[in-house]
Amino acid sequence: MARSSTADPLERFRFTLNWSADASSEGTAAAAGFHDIQMPKRSTNVGNYREGIDADINQLFAGLSTMDPITLSRGLLALNDANNQLYKWMSAVHNPSAAVPGGTARPANAAAADYRKDVTITMLDREGGIARRWKLYNAWPSNFVPGSDLDASEDGDKSLESLTLSYEDFQEVKAAGTPAVSVSPQYAVSE
Numbered sequence: 001m002a003r004s005s006t007a008d009p010l011e012r013f014r015f016t017l018n019w020s021a022d023a024s025s026e027g028t029a030a031a032a033g034f035h036d037i038q039m040p041k042r043s044t045n046v047g048n049y050r051e052g053i054d055a056d057i058n059q060l061f062a063g064l065s066t067m068d069p070i071t072l073s074r075g076l077l078a079l080n081d082a083n084n085q086l087y088k089w090m091s092a093v094h095n096p097s098a099a100v101p102g103g104t105a106r107p108a109n110a111a112a113a114d115y116r117k118d119v120t121i122t123m124l125d126r127e128g129g130i131a132r133r134w135k136l137y138n139a140w141p142s143n144f145v146p147g148s149d150l151d152a153s154e155d156g157d158k159s160l161e162s163l164t165l166s167y168e169d170f171q172e173v174k175a176a177g178t179p180a181v182s183v184s185p186q187y188a189v190s191e
Contacts, residue, residue, distance in 0.1 A: 014124040017072065019117040019139070034074040035160065037121060040136055040170040041068040069142055069166045076147045076159040086163050089115065090144035115140050119165065120173075132172065139167040 017034055045063030050056075092115040119136040143164035148157070 014126070014128075016122045016124065017119065018122070019119045034072045037072050038070040039121070040070055040134055040167070042066070042170070043068065067167055067169060069164050070136075071143075071162055071164045073160050073162040076161045086141070086144065086161065087146065089117075090141040090163070093141050119167070133174075134170055134172050136165065136167040136170045138169075139165045142166040 015034075015037060017037060042065055044065045047061045047063045048058035049061070050058050116138045117140070119139040121134045121136070122130055123132040125131040141163050143162075145162045147161050148159040150159075151157075
């Protein structure tokens with residue numbers, strides 16, 4: 001049978017997820033292996049109006065856009081510092097001033113900088129090269145489940161932890177780091 005294309009579609013199981021480990025250290029990144037990741041979604045409200053002199057037809061316009069949260073899941077591992085990053089990240093959202101020596105309060109924008117991180121989802125090709133990449137801006141954990149419900153009757157099932165991320169915007173980026181599509185001006189990547 002003849003091939004209809006010279007390129008095969010990407011496989012869903014080859015991906016990575018990275019985020020900046022610390023807001024003050026731009027170059028470092030934390031990575032964690034996940035079982036599944038929901039893709040980012042943007043939806044825009046549709047508004048309509050009709051001028052008084054128009055026929056019985058509504059004019060449509062684009063309203064506000066919202067970003068749907070994404071959920072990440074992975075197998076629960078024995079506790080150590082390397083795999084405790086998700087819990088630390090969620091804890092920073094719950095109590096952002098706890099990381100300050102002496103526990104003194106900080107202004108809200110400084111506290112938010114500790115738990116808001118840019119997240120990169122990378123899809124890989126068969127050879128392990130970067131095929132597609134999406135960047136989520138100012139992401140933060142809005143829900144964390146530290147493991148599956150415990151049930152002794154379910155023999156052999158693995159416990160999964162999940163993290164839900166809320167974010168302000170996303171864009172698809174080229175491998176070089178420049179945007180492939182337009183993005184809100186406040187999140188535009190400069191060359």
